[in-house]
Amino acid sequence: xxxxxxxxxxxxxxxxxxxxxxxxxxxxxxxxxxxxxxxxxxxxxxxxxxxxxxxxxxxxxxxxxxxxxxxxxxxxxxxxxxxxxxxxxxxxxxxxxx
Amino acid sequence: xxxxxxxxxxxxxxxxxxxxxxxxxxxxxxxxxxxxxxxxxxxxxxxxxxxxxxxxxxxxxxxxxxxxxxxxxxxxxxxxxxxxxxxxxxxxxxxxxxxxxxxxxxxxxxxxxxxxxxxxxxxxxxxxxxxxxxxxxxxxxxxxxxxxxxxxxxxxxxxxxxxxxxxxxxxxxxxxxxxxxxxxxxxxxxxxxxxxxxxxxxxxxxxxxxxxxxxxxxxxxxxxxxxxxxxxxxxxxxxxxxxxxxxxxxxxxxxxxxxxxxxxxxxxxxxxxxxxxxxxxxxxxxxxxxxxxxxxxxxxxxxxxxxxxxxxxxxxxxxxxxxxxxxxxxxxxxxxxxxxxxxxxxxxxxxxxxxxxxxxxxxxxxxxxxxxxxxxxxxxxxxxxxxxxxxxxxxxxxxxxxxxxxxxxxxxxxxxxxxxxxxxxxxxxxxxxxxxxxxxxxxxxxxxxxxxxxxxxxxxxxxxxxxxxxxxxxxxxxxxxxxxxxxxxxxxxxxxxxxxxx
Numbered sequence: 001x002x003x004x005x006x007x008x009x010x011x012x013x014x015x016x017x018x019x020x021x022x023x024x025x026x027x028x029x030x031x032x033x034x035x036x037x038x039x040x041x042x043x044x045x046x047x048x049x050x051x052x053x054x055x056x057x058x059x060x061x062x063x064x065x066x067x068x069x070x071x072x073x074x075x076x077x078x079x080x081x082x083x084x085x086x087x088x089x090x091x092x093x094x095x096x097x098x
Numbered sequence: 099x100x101x102x103x104x105x106x107x108x109x110x111x112x113x114x115x116x117x118x119x120x121x122x123x124x125x126x127x128x129x130x131x132x133x134x135x136x137x138x139x140x141x142x143x144x145x146x147x148x149x150x151x152x153x154x155x156x157x158x159x160x161x162x163x164x165x166x167x168x169x170x171x172x173x174x175x176x177x178x179x180x181x182x183x184x185x186x187x188x189x190x191x192x193x194x195x196x197x198x199x200x201x202x203x204x205x206x207x208x209x210x211x212x213x214x215x216x217x218x219x220x221x222x223x224x225x226x227x228x229x230x231x232x233x234x235x236x237x238x239x240x241x242x243x244x245x246x247x248x249x250x251x252x253x254x255x256x257x258x259x260x261x262x263x264x265x266x267x268x269x270x271x272x273x274x275x276x277x278x279x280x281x282x283x284x285x286x287x288x289x290x291x292x293x294x295x296x297x298x299x300x301x302x303x304x305x306x307x308x309x310x311x312x313x314x315x316x317x318x319x320x321x322x323x324x325x326x327x328x329x330x331x332x333x334x335x336x337x338x339x340x341x342x343x344x345x346x347x348x349x350x351x352x353x354x355x356x357x358x359x360x361x362x363x364x365x366x367x368x369x370x371x372x373x374x375x376x377x378x379x380x381x382x383x384x385x386x387x388x389x390x391x392x393x394x395x396x397x398x399x400x401x402x403x404x405x406x407x408x409x410x411x412x413x414x415x416x417x418x419x420x421x422x423x424x425x426x427x428x429x430x431x432x433x434x435x436x437x438x439x440x441x442x443x444x445x446x447x448x449x450x451x452x453x454x455x456x457x458x459x460x461x462x463x464x465x466x467x468x469x470x471x472x473x474x475x476x477x478x479x480x481x482x483x484x485x486x487x488x489x490x491x492x493x494x495x496x497x498x499x500x501x502x503x504x505x506x507x508x509x510x511x512x513x514x515x516x517x518x519x520x521x522x523x524x525x526x527x528x529x530x531x532x533x534x535x536x537x538x539x540x541x542x543x544x545x546x547x548x549x550x551x552x553x554x555x556x557x558x559x560x561x562x563x564x565x566x567x568x569x570x571x572x573x574x575x576x577x578x579x580x581x582x583x584x585x586x587x588x589x590x591x592x593x594x595x596x597x598x599x600x
Contacts (some may be wrong), residue, residue: 009467016423016470017430018463028464031525035468038526039412042484043359045491052486053493055313055343056299056568058544062342076206080434091432092446 003033107132108269112178112326115272119162119177126159126166126177130221133179137223137270140600145245146255146265147186149192150224155179158221165219174329174353176219181265181274184225185232186317187306188212193590195308196258198238199435200455209306210338211275211317216416218333223271227263230459231426232282232310234258235531238522239461240311246518247290248597249558253515256286256531262320263290267597274320279311280414281511281535283318284547288497288510288561291549291593293327293578294320297536298568299542300345303338311421312343314414314539322594324548324578328356331571347569355572356389356579362396364577371407372534380553385509385561388550388581392507395580402499402506406491413488414536416472416481417528423469426462429454464525493541500567505577508534510547510561538565546574548581549593559593 006029013020020028074087083090107129109117118124134152141147162177182188185195189212194200208216215222229239237245237260242282247255248267253539254266259276265284266274276283277297278296287294295318302317309315335349368389373382393399431437431453432446439452458466472481499506511531521527538545547561566573586592 004471006472012270012467012470013463013473014451016466017427017454018446018458018465018466019448019455020477021455024460024463028467030458031464032468032471034526035415035464035529036471039415039481039485041412042409042416042488043480044484045487046480046484048487050487050490052483053489054486056493056540057343057345059343062339064339074205079206080203082431082435082437083440087359089433092440092442092444092449094446 004029004036108136110272111323112175112272112321112329113130116172120166120172122166126162126221128225129177130159130179133223133271134252140268141270141514143246143251143600144248144264144268144270145243146181146226146261146268146270147224148194148196148227148242148261151191151222154191155221155223158216162219162221164486170440173218175273175333177221178273179221179223179271180215180270181224181226181262182212182215182222183228183259183262183275183277185228185277185308186211186275187308188222188225190226193225194242194487195232196230196242197457197462198241199429201405201436203435207306210303210340211334212306214334216258220273220333223327226259226265226274228261229258229504230462231308231422232258232277232279232423233461233465235281235285235528236518236521237261238518239459241459243472244518247550248358248600249291251306251516253517253558256289256515258282259286259320263287263292263294265323266290266292266320267594268600272322273311273326275317275334276320277307277315277317278539279314280418280539281532283320284535284545284561284563285511285531287320287547289515289559291597292320292322293324293546293548294318295327295331295571295574296538296544297335297571298345298544300343301335301571303341303344303347305338305340309425310419313421314418314502322592324575324582325353325356328575345569350569350572352572352575355575358576359580359583361392361577361580364397365503366392366397366399366577367402367499367506369407369506369508370401370403371405372508376512376530378553380555381509381513381560384551384553385562388562389507391581391584395584402503402504404495404499404537406488406495409488409530410492410537411533413485413492414532414540415468416485416488417540419465419467419469420472420482423429423466423473426466429457457548461525489540492537494573496537496541496543496567504566505573506565508563510534510563512551514556514558514560542573543568544571546578548578550581550585551593552596
């Protein structure tokens with residue numbers, strides 16, 4: 001089972017939108033390598049013909065009647081927003097310069 | 099009630115407190131004030147609370163007193179103070195999950211659990227400290243500083259719900275709420291000498307519980323006695339249409355079971371895999387004595403093998419981080435919570451990445467990266483896929499075991515409370531604290547930790563874990579109630595009467 005390199009950690013951090021500092025990359029790469037070495041033991045069962053479990057309960061769709069019910073007011077929904085404008089969430093530009 | 103009058107209010111149990119209020123021997127406001135005073139006096143040392151809601155608590159208590167004055171019937175927990183883990187939303191009251199990401203966030207809505215507590219007349223004193231987003235086993239991962247264990251303030255109170263457990267052991271509240279994803283109710287219960295129950299998955303609503311690992315997270319009761327935990331269990335459990343994984347079935351009769359104090363004829367299995375290397379001698383001594391006690395009380399005890407349990411920890415540390423990496427994607431600095439680096443020139447994506455870097459602590463970052471890794475194409479089958487197979491094997495081990503026994507028992511955690519700092523930057527050592535508690539989360543069944551004495555070598559509490567099949571939560575209380583009664587009789591007092599004064 002492969003370990004994990006600093007470059008892979010940097011790539012995963014980018015995928016997960018974490019702007020890690022260089023010293024964090026060093027530290028996490030070392031720790032994650034140990035953790036992955038330990039959790040890799042699960043691959044002992046990889047070849048076994050066992051169905052996967054994603055959830056402890058059998059899941060079924062839960063439906064309800066399509067009826068209006070009380071919900072948050074716009075003011076409540078925006079109450080935790082870092083920035084709001086014209087009763088909307090104000091966000092930074094979503095398209096980069098390039 | 100003459101005994102109660104001699105004992106300070108803060109030492110009363112929840113059942114006694116509710117009964118004294120209902121009889122008019124004390125007002126709910128007096129009870130709330132006594133606990134608020136206690137928090138004021140000791141919480142600088144313990145750091146169990148992230149927020150104390152003095153005004154809200156006194157108003158809730160006053161409402162109970164007014165209800166009583168009007169002759170209205172009070173519920174079995176009316177006027178009883180409670181410490182709420184800061185992972186459940188509370189309308190108008192800060193909810194931080196122990197994270198800088200949500201510092202100062204005031205939710206616009208109550209969790210279903212919060213609503214149920216309020217409807218029961220429970221007095222919410224405040225929000226308790228926890229490992230950030232419930233990831234950890236020591237409460238050291240809180241962005242707001244660690245909580246001390248009232249048995250020894252230089253040691254951890256367990257985690258992630260260390261604040262809730264410490265609040266009980268420090269007599270800051272007779273009841274508390276925790277959440278248990280891999281042991282976060284039971285392990286803090288074990289190391290603080292308190293009772294903690296992870297109900298069957300799906301029996302307590304997750305609506306308004308800030309998600310960490312949705313297929314594992316489960317809210318539950320924390321208390322100083324088995325009966326008090328049962329009363330709280332009954333108040334918070336039950337079907338909720340707002341949680342699509344909520345079980346639509348009656349709550350097992352847990353209060354009745356807690357009062358039975360009779361386990362004659364019950365079949366109890368000792369999990370063979372949870373012993374040996376890494377288990378502290380004093381923990382095993384108290385555990386073995388508990389097993390002997392179960393026999394003396396008339397239970398039939400057998401050894402049971404659950405071979406897949408040895409793979410539970412590795413499977414958990416793939417499944418929980420995978421779900422966490424997805425759940426915590428919601429913290430994107432757009433709609434609520436922290437936002438940093440929004441200087442007018444940066445893109446939303448850059449602001450998100452800078453905010454997550456600033457707002458999350460190390461353990462949360464590690465788990466997000468680990469989960470993203472486990473879910474990556476190329477690794478998915480080997481890691482996440484295999485972990486899901488382990489989950490099936492663990493459920494099968496439980497099914498096989500429960501075909502022959504009513505409940506299983508093991509130590510709750512391999513060691514007593516370790517010193518603050520000892521494992522803080524050693525994730526694998528920290529993860530071992532949840533070795534025995536994780537299988538129940540993976541299978542979704544019910545489990546309790548119950549104090550069974552102090553380890554002779556360090557005089558710190560040891561917990562007995564009792565595990566029951568899904569929706570047989572009442573068996574936990576039946577066994578727990580009987581063991582608790584027998585131990586209290588043997589000691590002549592409860593274990594918490596030995597906790598040092600703060």
